[in-house]
Amino acid sequence: MPELPEVETIARGVDERVRGRRIVSVWTGSKPEPFKSAPEKIVEALTGSVIQKVHRVGKHVVIDLTRAAGAEGWQGQWLVHLGMTGRLLVSHPDVAVPLHTHAIAQLDDGREIRFVDPRRFGRLQVLDLSPSRASKKRDGELEEPKRFTGTGQEPLAISPEAFRELFRSRRTPIKSALLNQSLLHGVGNIYADESLYRAGIRPRRHAARLTVRELGALWSALQSVLTEAIALGGSSVSDYVGADGAKGFFQLEHKVYMRTGQPCARCGTPIRRLVLGGRSTHYCPKCQR
DNA sequence: AGGTTGACCTGGACGC
DNA sequence: TGCGTCCAGGTCAACC
Numbered sequence: 001m002p003e004l005p006e007v008e009t010i011a012r013g014v015d016e017r018v019r020g021r022r023i024v025s026v027w028t029g030s031k032p033e034p035f036k037s038a039p040e041k042i043v044e045a046l047t048g049s050v051i052q053k054v055h056r057v058g059k060h061v062v063i064d065l066t067r068a069a070g071a072e073g074w075q076g077q078w079l080v081h082l083g084m085t086g087r088l089l090v091s092h093p094d095v096a097v098p099l100h101t102h103a104i105a106q107l108d109d110g111r112e113i114r115f116v117d118p119r120r121f122g123r124l125q126v127l128d129l130s131p132s133r134a135s136k137k138r139d140g141e142l143e144e145p146k147r148f149t150g151t152g153q154e155p156l157a158i159s160p161e162a163f164r165e166l167f168r169s170r171r172t173p174i175k176s177a178l179l180n181q182s183l184l185h186g187v188g189n190i191y192a193d194e195s196l197y198r199a200g201i202r203p204r205r206h207a208a209r210l211t212v213r214e215l216g217a218l219w220s221a222l223q224s225v226l227t228e229a230i231a232l233g234g235s236s237v238s239d240y241v242g243a244d245g246a247k248g249f250f251q252l253e254h255k256v257y258m259r260t261g262q263p264c265a266r267c268g269t270p271i272r273r274l275v276l277g278g279r280s281t282h283y284c285p286k287c288q289r
Numbered sequence: 290a291g292g293t294t295g296a297c298c299t300g301g302a303c304g305c
Numbered sequence: 306t307g308c309g310t311c312c313a314g315g316t317c318a319a320c321c
Binding site: 002006083119190237 | 312313314315316
Binding site: 034083084085100117118119120121170171172176277278 | 291292293294295297298299300
């Protein structure tokens with residue numbers, strides 16, 4: 001489910017519910033779980049930590065943690081990538097634990113943060129940001145461990161000029177470039193298709209061949225599509241979205257995504273589907289040039 | 290190096 | 306009812 005607007009919705013929902021709470025214990029499944037950090041490391045980092053803030057970076061939910069251990073204290077970040085089917089739920093302990101739950105963090109008020117992911121494409125990771133972990137650079141300066149800044153540029157923070165620069169030299173279809181998380185992070189299949197439709201650009205056009213004007217239109221389209229989707233709580237395509245199980249409503253605004261054969265809202269031409277970079281891609285052959 | 294493809298998983302929808 | 310096939314919002318590693 002989760003692209004930028006869905007992850008933003010989830011992060012806000014979780015933040016509202018757990019900010020300031022202390023994690024008292026952590027359970028992880030026994031099988032090889034979809035973790036990027038070793039399970040013991042995750043348990044060690046989370047146990048006893050206080051949740052300062054939950055926010056989004058790209059498609060990652062980032063949970064800022066601190067712990068008063070020793071004189072200087074400890075700080076770190078818990079990164080959650082939801083893959084395609086991941087959920088981050090805040091539940092009361094008497095609510096049945098769903099199938100495919102891979103980790104549970106129990107809070108000091110008894111509630112639990114549960115990481116559930118049937119398809120196991122999601123990933124959990126912890127970063128140790130303690131000043132004591134600073135490493136010496138070549139010139140002898142101390143280098144602070146870095147907070148997570150994601151894999152690319154933030155779509156809702158990038159300027160139109162920087163956006164243009166990002167795609168200028170890419171010899172790949174613009175749709176594929178939009179999905180490349182090392183350029184922009186956070187855009188996935190739904191919002192790539194929807195923003196290209198809104199900008200009137202064919203997904204197969206090569207990024208490097210787009211005009212300044214077209215890239216400007218794409219930047220604007222992306223801003224409006226993502227902003228509107230966040231306002232509607234994201235898109236619930238097959239399963240749910242928010243931390244409380246509430247669905248989003250942006251799927252009602254989809255103009256091309258999963259609408260193959262249906263008439264274009266603007267011109268009535270049937271929406272077409274093609275496969276680009278292994279991903280299904282939807283567009284209006286008349287409105288998108 | 291940049292670009293493309295297939296593998297990784299499970300479950301739901303659909304056809305026979 | 307049941308089985309097989311195809312498809313799904315995302316990354317990665319491995320290839321060209």
